[in-house]
Amino acid sequence: MGNIVVAIDIGGTGVKFGLVDRTGKILTTSKVKTAEYHEPEKLAADIFTWADAEAKKINASITGVGIGTPNGNYFKGTIDFAPNLPWKGVIPLKKLFEKKFGVHVALTNDAKAAALGELYFGNAKGMKDFLFITLGTGLGSGIVVNGAIVYGYDSLAGEVGHVIMMPNGRQCPCGRKGCLEQYVSAPGIVKTYYEVLRTKNLDEFRTSLGGMIDSEVLYKKAESGDATALEAFEKTGEMLGLALSNSVCYTRPEKIFLFGGLAQAGDLIFKPTIKSFEENLLPIYKNKIPILPSGLHESEAAILGSASLIWNELN
Numbered sequence: 001m002g003n004i005v006v007a008i009d010i011g012g013t014g015v016k017f018g019l020v021d022r023t024g025k026i027l028t029t030s031k032v033k034t035a036e037y038h039e040p041e042k043l044a045a046d047i048f049t050w051a052d053a054e055a056k057k058i059n060a061s062i063t064g065v066g067i068g069t070p071n072g073n074y075f076k077g078t079i080d081f082a083p084n085l086p087w088k089g090v091i092p093l094k095k096l097f098e099k100k101f102g103v104h105v106a107l108t109n110d111a112k113a114a115a116l117g118e119l120y121f122g123n124a125k126g127m128k129d130f131l132f133i134t135l136g137t138g139l140g141s142g143i144v145v146n147g148a149i150v151y152g153y154d155s156l157a158g159e160v161g162h163v164i165m166m167p168n169g170r171q172c173p174c175g176r177k178g179c180l181e182q183y184v185s186a187p188g189i190v191k192t193y194y195e196v197l198r199t200k201n202l203d204e205f206r207t208s209l210g211g212m213i214d215s216e217v218l219y220k221k222a223e224s225g226d227a228t229a230l231e232a233f234e235k236t237g238e239m240l241g242l243a244l245s246n247s248v249c250y251t252r253p254e255k256i257f258l259f260g261g262l263a264q265a266g267d268l269i270f271k272p273t274i275k276s277f278e279e280n281l282l283p284i285y286k287n288k289i290p291i292l293p294s295g296l297h298e299s300e301a302a303i304l305g306s307a308s309l310i311w312n313e314l315n
């Protein structure tokens with residue numbers, strides 16, 4: 001079968017992993033619960049046992065292990081102070097996996113890994129400059145310039161979600177106020193919905209507080225024409241478009257890709273985003289930079305991203 005990589009996606013709830021070939025074909029996958037692994041060494045051991053057996057079944061050899069994780073530091077190969085993982089402090093995960101697997105291991109932040117997935121297996125194939133935004137419980141980003149992920153001085157570049165859009169705005173867990181992801185994310189748009197509802201219909205606002213809705217219910221409301229829900233999407237798109245128009249000044253991407261649950265709302269989010277983006281762009285950039293949906297499937301993006309990390313280095 002030839003060479004394959006082990007691709008791992010670490011999340012707060014689960015760890016997903018799979019074997020991926022050079023063409024981006026996911027050959028097999030499995031998953032475990034993150035909370036069951038108090039020792040990261042045990043995670044490395046269990047994934048090794050699984051991957052070794054699966055690779056033998058298809059007569060493939062493992063050439064590398066790619067890991068996408070929250071708070072992953074590409075330069076150091078560590079997970080640093082991840083608030084949603086069971087391992088505290090600085091975890092030398094790259095070293096642990098190298099010891100177990102005996103092959104090259106690369107680790108990075110999950111959004112950066114997904115951006116590489118877009119580059120190798122999604123809509124950014126062959127592109128040298130693009131911006132990749134993930135819209136989920138937070139807002140993650142991967143910036144590609146001259147064909148490479150921008151890591152910056154210490155691997156921590158690309159925190160577009162923590163650009164302050166509203167001075168003294170909503171409190172962010174990062175300790176500051178008014179960060180983009182407090183507005184443009186699944187929980188962010190729900191908050192905006194309730195803010196709009198409170199100004200429009202105080203009685204409905206009060207009765208609705210008993211059973212707070214989530215972003216999926218909000219999407220269905222907007223789809224069925226609910227004016228308050230539609231306004232929440234408008235406001236969210238306005239903020240995202242403005243943030244993206246500013247980001248263009250730094251790297252001038254060829255295209256911008258939106259990925260994740262909120263991006264799947266289609267026109268509801270893309271229309272107001274593109275409108276605000278074009279309105280706020282510096283004239284030299286106007287009508288030149290498309291904002292498009294990601295070409296990666298929601299369920300495959302993380303695994304393909306982690307796999308790309310290795311294929312990228314073996315090029």
Ligand SMILES: [Zn+2]
Pocket residue numbers: 161162172173174175176179
């Ligand atoms: Zn923040």
